[in-house]
Amino acid sequence: MRPLLVIKKENVDLEKQVNKFNKSLSITNSIKLVLFFLLISLTANLRAQDRLPFDQGKVYILKKVSVTGKVTYNEQTIVTFAGLQKGQSITVPGEEISNSIKKLWRLGFYENVNYYVDKIEGDSISLELNLNELPKLKEVRFVGIKKGAIDDLIKDNALTPEKIVNENLITTTKFYIENKYKKEGFYNTKVNITTVEDTSAINHVNMIVNVDKGDRVKIRKINVNGNSQIADAKIRKAMKNTKQKNPIRLFKASKFMRDKYREDLASIVEKYKESGYRDARVVSDSVIYDKERNELTINLNLEEGNKYYFGDIKFVGNTVYSDNVLARQLGLKKGDVYNGVLLDKRIADKSSPDSDDLTNLYQNNGYLFSNINPVEVKTENDTIDMEIRIVEGPLAHFNKISVVGNDKTNDKVIYREIRTKPGDIYSKEQLVRTIREIGQLGFFDAEAIKPDFENVDPAAGTVDIKYNVVEKGASQIELQGGYGGGGFIGTLGLSFNNFSIGNIFKKHAYKPLPMGDGQKLSLRLQGSTYFQTYSFSFSEPWFGGKKPVQFSGSVSYSKQFSNNFTTNDVDRSKSFNIFSVSLGLAKRLKAPDDFFVLSNSLSYQHYDLKNYNVGLFTFGYGTSRNLSYTLGISRNNKGVNPIFPTYGSEFTFTAKFTPPYSLFNGVDYGNLKNLEEYKLKFDGTQITAANNGVIPTIGDYIAYNSDLGGYVAVDTYQEADANNSKIDQKRFNWLEFYKVKFKAEWYNKVYKKLTLRSLGEFGFMGAYNQERGLVPFERFYLGGDGMANYSMDGRETIQLRGYPNNSLTPTNSKGEQIGATVYNKFSLELRYPITLKQAASIYALTFVEGGAAFSNFKGYNPFDLKRSAGVGLRVFMPAFGLLGIDFAHGFDSLYPNGVRNGWETHFIIGQQF
Numbered sequence: 087m088r089p090l091l092v093i094k095k096e097n098v099d100l101e102k103q104v105n106k107f108n109k110s111l112s113i114t115n116s117i118k119l120v121l122f123f124l125l126i127s128l129t130a131n132l133r134a135q136d137r138l139p140f141d142q143g144k145v146y147i148l149k150k151v152s153v154t155g156k157v158t159y160n161e162q163t164i165v166t167f168a169g170l171q172k173g174q175s176i177t178v179p180g181e182e183i184s185n186s187i188k189k190l191w192r193l194g195f196y197e198n199v200n201y202y203v204d205k206i207e208g209d210s211i212s213l214e215l216n217l218n219e220l221p222k223l224k225e226v227r228f229v230g231i232k233k234g235a236i237d238d239l240i241k242d243n244a245l246t247p248e249k250i251v252n253e254n255l256i257t258t259t260k261f262y263i264e265n266k267y268k269k270e271g272f273y274n275t276k277v278n279i280t281t282v283e284d285t286s287a288i289n290h291v292n293m294i295v296n297v298d299k300g301d302r303v304k305i306r307k308i309n310v311n312g313n314s315q316i317a318d319a320k321i322r323k324a325m326k327n328t329k330q331k332n333p334i335r336l337f338k339a340s341k342f343m344r345d346k347y348r349e350d351l352a353s354i355v356e357k358y359k360e361s362g363y364r365d366a367r368v369v370s371d372s373v374i375y376d377k378e379r380n381e382l383t384i385n386l387n388l389e390e391g392n393k394y395y396f397g398d399i400k401f402v403g404n405t406v407y408s409d410n411v412l413a414r415q416l417g418l419k420k421g422d423v424y425n426g427v428l429l430d431k432r433i434a435d436k437s438s439p440d441s442d443d444l445t446n447l448y449q450n451n452g453y454l455f456s457n458i459n460p461v462e463v464k465t466e467n468d469t470i471d472m473e474i475r476i477v478e479g480p481l482a483h484f485n486k487i488s489v490v491g492n493d494k495t496n497d498k499v500i501y502r503e504i505r506t507k508p509g510d511i512y513s514k515e516q517l518v519r520t521i522r523e524i525g526q527l528g529f530f531d532a533e534a535i536k537p538d539f540e541n542v543d544p545a546a547g548t549v550d551i552k553y554n555v556v557e558k559g560a561s562q563i564e565l566q567g568g569y570g571g572g573g574f575i576g577t578l579g580l581s582f583n584n585f586s587i588g589n590i591f592k593k594h595a596y597k598p599l600p601m602g603d604g605q606k607l608s609l610r611l612q613g614s615t616y617f618q619t620y621s622f623s624f625s626e627p628w629f630g631g632k633k634p635v636q637f638s639g640s641v642s643y644s645k646q647f648s649n650n651f652t653t654n655d656v657d658r659s660k661s662f663n664i665f666s667v668s669l670g671l672a673k674r675l676k677a678p679d680d681f682f683v684l685s686n687s688l689s690y691q692h693y694d695l696k697n698y699n700v701g702l703f704t705f706g707y708g709t710s711r712n713l714s715y716t717l718g719i720s721r722n723n724k725g726v727n728p729i730f731p732t733y734g735s736e737f738t739f740t741a742k743f744t745p746p747y748s749l750f751n752g753v754d755y756g757n758l759k760n761l762e763e764y765k766l767k768f769d770g771t772q773i774t775a776a777n778n779g780v781i782p783t784i785g786d787y788i789a790y791n792s793d794l795g796g797y798v799a800v801d802t803y804q805e806a807d808a809n810n811s812k813i814d815q816k817r818f819n820w821l822e823f824y825k826v827k828f829k830a831e832w833y834n835k836v837y838k839k840l841t842l843r844s845l846g847e848f849g850f851m852g853a854y855n856q857e858r859g860l861v862p863f864e865r866f867y868l869g870g871d872g873m874a875n876y877s878m879d880g881r882e883t884i885q886l887r888g889y890p891n892n893s894l895t896p897t898n899s900k901g902e903q904i905g906a907t908v909y910n911k912f913s914l915e916l917r918y919p920i921t922l923k924q925a926a927s928i929y930a931l932t933f934v935e936g937g938a939a940f941s942n943f944k945g946y947n948p949f950d951l952k953r954s955a956g957v958g959l960r961v962f963m964p965a966f967g968l969l970g971i972d973f974a975h976g977f978d979s980l981y982p983n984g985v986r987n988g989w990e991t992h993f994i995i996g997q998q999f
Contacts (some may be wrong), residue, residue: 110709142948146211147209148171148172149210149212151168151170151215152204152215153165153216154216156219161777164217168215170183177204177534178211196217196218197252201215219289221283223248223291224287224292225247225292225293225833226294228297229294230296239295243262244790245259245293251264251291262296264276267297267299269343269344270569271339272303274301276298277296278295278296279294279295282294291339301380302341303381305332305342305381307384308330308332309383311385311387311389312389314390315358315390315393316358317932321357324354325350325354327347328346328352359426360426360427362393363392364391365390366390367388369389372384394423394470395421395424396421396472397420397466397471398467399416399418399472399474400472400474402474402476403476403477405452406478413448415442415443415447416432417870433458440518446515448478449512450513450515450516452483452511453479455544455547458477460474461473461475479600481511482512482548483510483511484509484548484549485541485549486555487505487506487507488550488551490552491502492530492557493603494556494557496600499527499629500524500553500555503520504524507530518539521726522725524553528583530556530557530558535925536554538551538553549883561581563893577611578611581608581967582599582601585607586601587600587626609621615649616647617645617647618640620643635671637670637676638666638668638672639667639669641667642664643666646661646662647661648698660706664880665691669688670685671685671687673685682719683719686716689712690713691880692709693709693710693712706816707781709819710819712744712820713744713745714742714821715744716741717741718738719739720737727927728923729922729927729962730919731833732833733835735830737828737830741826742825746822747822748854748858753816774798775797776796822854823861823862824851824853825849825851827847828849830846831843832845841916843913843915843916843917849908861906863880864879865906866907868894868895868906868909868938869893870883870886870889871972873891873995886936886954887990888935888953888955889954890958894937894939894952895939904941906939907943908942908946909937910937911938912936915932915933922958930958933958935954936953937951952978953976954975955971955975958992958994968996972992972995974992976989
């Protein structure tokens with residue numbers, strides 16, 4: 087770049103004058119040639135004579151700067167950028183013009199910048215600034231790559247509209263894309279970038295980026311040399327992301343990514359350190375590319391060194407904890423094989439924020455400013471003496487605690503969950519716990535909760551904590567329709583998970599509903615041609631506002647008509663109604679720790695059957711009542727995201743029982759008899775005749791007459807069945823049973839975000855009085871998606887994918903499902919998050935599970951399982967809750983000696999398993 091100053095004067099166009107002259111005269115070529123040179127000579131003299139009088143180095147007064155060339159900015163804006171002002175003194179040529187050209191070049195907008203002298207009048211001078219602007223980007227188009235990758239490439243290279251397109255942009259974009267794909271294993275990536283003028287806008291171009299990734303390069307072989315203590319296979323295994331070709335390996339491709347390869351070289355050294363070889367190193371490595379095969383060969387040369395052991399381990403600088411306490415926490419002793427990786431983790435495990443290491447021991451007890459360093463003080467033969475040097479620092483306290491980002495949720499809802507109180511001794515454990523508790527509320531994006539340390543003052547021993555939260559939609563709507571149970575089912579559900587009943591009478595709080603107090607209000611309507619269900623529930627997590635005591639209540643009403651699932655005919659003369667109400671209190675405990683919750687609930691159900699002889703119950707007329715109390719204890723420390731937990735566990739034990747009515751109601755259930763269905767018609771079996779002593783004839787319908795103390799002949803099947811129904815009505819007037827359930831699940835990170843969920847559950851239902859027997863309500867139904875749908879008898883549906891809904895449930899002699907009284911289930915589920923963003927959380931899963939259900943405890947065999955495996959997808963959107971789909975294969979038959987069930991598709995709506 088150099089400043090250019092040119093004297094501008096209108097010149098004679100020689101070519102035009104010659105052409106004009108040729109047209110007017112008809113002369114020979116030789117004469118033309120002579121006249122042509124003569125004209126050139128005359129024109130040269132004109133130029134010399136017409137040159138503007140211009141004194142080198144003279145100071146002029148700038149009168150005007152005019153702008154010419156290919157420009158889009160207005161003239162005044164460009165002159166302002168140029169830094170020259172009308173009326174200023176300038177030297178021509180001189181520093182002012184040189185600096186002006188430099189300023190314009192530095193803008194990066196132009197490819198040519200030239201000044202010309204336009205006019206001189208005495209001491210005044212007018213200049214012409216001639217510019218050619220660089221083109222701007224209108225749009226960019228990629229060829230040869232997937233659409234999903236385009237947005238990232240545009241963002242990473244800042245290829246936004248109106249971007250100046252110059253050689254530097256093209257070159258850097260080209261190199262970036264090539265290097266990006268080379269890192270991903272596409273060693274032969276080629277990128278060609280062209281620009282095409284866009285005619286719809288002035289001085290704009292479209293950029294076309296052609297990407298040819300070629301085939302992904304494979305690693306043919308990893309050769310290891312210099313190792314004798316650790317086998318080649320173990321060294322290759324330590325390289326997590328760099329694998330040689332292996333036809334039986336399914337989940338790790340043999341691709342080469344340079345950044346990951348460098349990490350894997352460090353992993354080899356870490357592997358040796360874990361085994362005591364502190365001095366091990368990779369002496370050299372080479373990556374050889376075979377272009378014909380498009381394969382790589384990696385050669386590694388190692389130096390193992392000697393194997394070392396821990397010698398004396400001393401603690402220096404500790405006053406808060408004794409050597410014995412620190413030694414137990416460290417977990418390493420003299421004579422152990424030297425393990426540098428384990429030593430670092432016992433000092434400070436960066437992979438786990440709540441691990442039992444020395445750093446957390448101090449920081450969980452107020453020593454935020456502590457510093458712990460392991461130092462090798464002596465190496466003799468194969469023994470290394472260590473000093474753990476500790477700078478404890480002052481005791482730290484929390485000072486100011488604040489929360490930002492909660493626009494809808496009231497401060498009190500968050501602050502009552504915060505464990506880091508102003509004035510309390512600093513505790514990292516309580517900091518991590520607070521993040522979990524805020525995330526468990528469900529009102530905020532759990533992945534975005536971030537504590538900022540502010541005003542950290544070691545001298546004063548104080549620290550301010552600011553929790554940053556991002557609110558997400560807390561209300562959900564369920565609006566769906568589907569085909570199930572032989573007919574169309576429609577559902578409308580509204581769930582407000584951050585409700586405020588205290589503001590329900592305040593008009594200004596309706597935006598559109600009063601929100602912000604952390605309460606939950608749910609309304610649900612479900613119906614079809616043969617049933618309707620209406621339910622309402624409310625819960626307050628801090629009943630009274632001072633302690634974590636949850637109050638909950640619910641009311642529901644259901645009505646079901648007899649329905650022929652084959653013809654879909656509905657008989658409204660046969661109905662089954664249920665009214666239910668429940669109240670509950672749950673309190674967070676302090677012992678054994680404050681993850682435990684003790685819950686109590688009292689519930690009442692009123693069942694009303696009118697001509698409902700459908701095989702579901704043993705009586706078709708009458709009522710049953712269920713007054714029950716449920717006691718539960720649970721422990722939940724899952725974290726941090728309630729949608730996708732990655733650590734912790736949840737254990738739940740519940741016991742539900744009714745009063746033992748048979749102890750005080752005076753009914754002799756031993757003499758309250760009814761016949762099994764196949765004996766309604768007398769088959770000659772020995773029976774007790776009524777007091778008239780007449781034995782019914784074979785083939786007669788018979789019924790038990792409790793007044794006469796024996797069986798009598800009746801006219802019809804219906805009369806016999808009605809007699810049994812009356813007896814069962816008396817047996818089940820007030821339901822009598824007890825039920826216990828246990829469920830345990832664990833979450834563990836397998837690798838990075840890949841999480842394993844392990845689950846086991848068990849349920850048992852029993853009777854106080856064996857003569858009275860088990861009730862037909864409240865039983866377990868196993869199999870399918872686990873959705874309760876339209877069931878009306880208080881049953882509990884247990885998910886076991888790979889089989890039809892409720893298909894693994896015991897049946898009676900007619901093949902009708904009667905529900906199980908005991909079941910167990912086991913499940914292993916691998917989950918991987920696709921995205922955990924606020925708008926939608928999506929994760930994929932694969933699972934294996936097994937379970938079984940039995941009609942009585944005598945036949946219970948926990949190992950006689952129905953097994954399945956499959957894959958699935960879950961999508962959680964704040965407005966709609968959890969949606970999912972599973973494809974599962976049942977490995978066992980539904981019937982004895984049958985074929986395996988095969989594939990089933992399950993849809994999950996509104997529930998999480």
